[in-house]
Amino acid sequence: MRAIISLFLISVLAWGIATALNEIPFGAAKTKVGEYYIGRGKEQTGASNIVTSVVVNYRGFDTLGEVTVLFVAAIGLGAVLATRRKKEKRDVEPASLVLYTGCRLLFPLILLFGAYIFIHGHLTPGGGFQGGAVVASAFVLVYLGCRGRRISETASKTVESLGGLVFIVVGLVGLAVGGGYFLSNYLPKGELNSLFSAGIIPIIYIAIGFKVGSELAGVIDHLVEESE
Amino acid sequence: MGISNAFDFLQNHVYYIGSFGLIFIGLFIMLVKHNLIKVIIGLSILETGVNLFLVSVGYISKGTAPIFSKSAMEAAPMVDPVPQALVLTAIVIGVAVLALALSLAIRLYHHYGVLDLRRIKELRW
Numbered sequence: 059m060r061a062i063i064s065l066f067l068i069s070v071l072a073w074g075i076a077t078a079l080n081e082i083p084f085g086a087a088k089t090k091v092g093e094y095y096i097g098r099g100k101e102q103t104g105a106s107n108i109v110t111s112v113v114v115n116y117r118g119f120d121t122l123g124e125v126t127v128l129f130v131a132a133i134g135l136g137a138v139l140a141t142r143r144k145k146e147k148r149d150v151e152p153a154s155l156v157l158y159t160g161c162r163l164l165f166p167l168i169l170l171f172g173a174y175i176f177i178h179g180h181l182t183p184g185g186g187f188q189g190g191a192v193v194a195s196a197f198v199l200v201y202l203g204c205r206g207r208r209i210s211e212t213a214s215k216t217v218e219s220l221g222g223l224v225f226i227v228v229g230l231v232g233l234a235v236g237g238g239y240f241l242s243n244y245l246p247k248g249e250l251n252s253l254f255s256a257g258i259i260p261i262i263y264i265a266i267g268f269k270v271g272s273e274l275a276g277v278i279d280h281l282v283e284e285s286e
Numbered sequence: 287m288g289i290s291n292a293f294d295f296l297q298n299h300v301y302y303i304g305s306f307g308l309i310f311i312g313l314f315i316m317l318v319k320h321n322l323i324k325v326i327i328g329l330s331i332l333e334t335g336v337n338l339f340l341v342s343v344g345y346i347s348k349g350t351a352p353i354f355s356k357s358a359m360e361a362a363p364m365v366d367p368v369p370q371a372l373v374l375t376a377i378v379i380g381v382a383v384l385a386l387a388l389s390l391a392i393r394l395y396h397h398y399g400v401l402d403l404r405r406i407k408e409l410r411w
Contacts, residue, residue: 064317068310075306084298085347092344092366096352099367108352108364112371124375131382135389183353187378251356270378277385284392 104247105180105256113185114259114266115243122225125269129222132273139280153203161203168196176267180256186263190270197275201282209279214272221269228258228265301342308335322391322401329387333380337373344369 087093095108095116103111113121152158175182176189197209232242248255296303312332316325344366352367391401398406 061314061318064314067317068314071313072306072310079299079302079306082343084301084342085345087346087366088343089366089368092368095367096364100354106354108354108367109370109374112367113374117371121375124379127379128382131379131386135386138386138389138393183351185374187374191378191381250354274381281385281388281392284389 100250103243103256103259104250105259106251107180107182107185109183110180110185110259110263111256114179114262118229118262119240121266122229125222125225125266128270128273129218132277135277136280139284157203161199165196165200168199169193172196172267172271176263177260178253179263179267180259181251181253186266187270189263189267191274193267193271194274194278198278201278208282209275211276211279214276214279217268217272218276221265221267221272224265225262225269228261232258301338301345305335305339305342308332308338311335320403322394322403322406325403326384326387326391330380330384333376333383337376337380340369340373340376 082088095112099108099111099116100106103115105111105115153161172189172192172195174189175184175192176186179185179189201208229240232244233240235244243257243259245257245261247257253260309332312328312330312335315328315331319325319328346363346365349363349365352364352370394406395401400406
């Protein structure tokens with residue numbers, strides 16, 4: 059019965075959306091602002107990845123809000139799960155030698171790859187969020203493969219807070235010395251397509267990478283702790 | 287004639303159909319299933335559909351990724367970067383929402399001993 063009602067509701071919804079989408083041609087340019095970013099982004103921000111210049115520079119304030127959402131969610135997860143923390147030490151079965159050694163071999167390589175992604179965020183596809191997710195996946199590997207090891211909570215909290223602080227301080231300095239608005243790009247733009255270019259964008263993306271990586275690692279830590 | 291018309295229709299609408307297909311599958315799961323984990327999976331599928339829809343709205347015919355490189359300084363048309371930036375942020379928020387929902391599911395399971403929404407009081411419909 060419930061399935062039939064739901065199917066009916068969804069088909070009504072689908073009919074309405076299909077009627078609306080008929081007016082939106084696929085593959086046509088729809089916004090002026092996208093053209094503006096593509097046409098002027100190179101000169102204005104110095105980043106060759108236009109998506110990065112939108113995320114960190116043009117709409118950097120949005121990104122700050124989004125980082126805050128992620129932070130609040132991580133805090134909320136910690137608060138929800140931390141109410142019953144008994145701290146009993148259960149001895150887990152150690153992984154086999156092959157798995158353990160493989161984990162220890164792969165862990166730094168995955169960290170390196172994550173760092174590469176967020177350092178080159180202004181040049182190639184990628185950036186702080188993606189690189190942070192890769193860094194957190196290295197911690198997933200440790201939690202699955204080298205059981206018993208875990209990250210220090212103080213270290214992850216410190217890295218996370220420092221990442222957020224760097225973001226905000228860089229933005230506030232822009233308010234003081236740069237164009238007079240939050241997150242204005244006041245550092246030299248450098249040469250397009252080189253690593254040291256795009257002013258504050260790589261700095262902010264590295265900070266976001268550290269912040270997202272430590273936050274997601276903390277989330278994984280909480281969930282693993284709960285499941286043990 | 288009919289087949290080529292259908293092919294044109296599919297070529298122009300396949301991304302819309304696919305993304306809204308995902309959205310409706312997710313919505314249906316969320317409305318019908320009783321297991322909390324399945325509801326969360328439905329939420330995740332719905333979110334994937336929305337992200338796919340946003341990216342496909344920003345597509346411009348024959349456009350490339352909005353990234354300049356040494357070989358393509360003044361490139362052919364590029365797709366709209368704004369929906370891509372929005373989806374980039376939406377994915378990260380989706381991960382956070384998923385983690386929070388799973389943690390609430392864990393707490394509910396500890397409290398009630400089941401994940402069936404029919405047997406969790408105050409959540410019946």
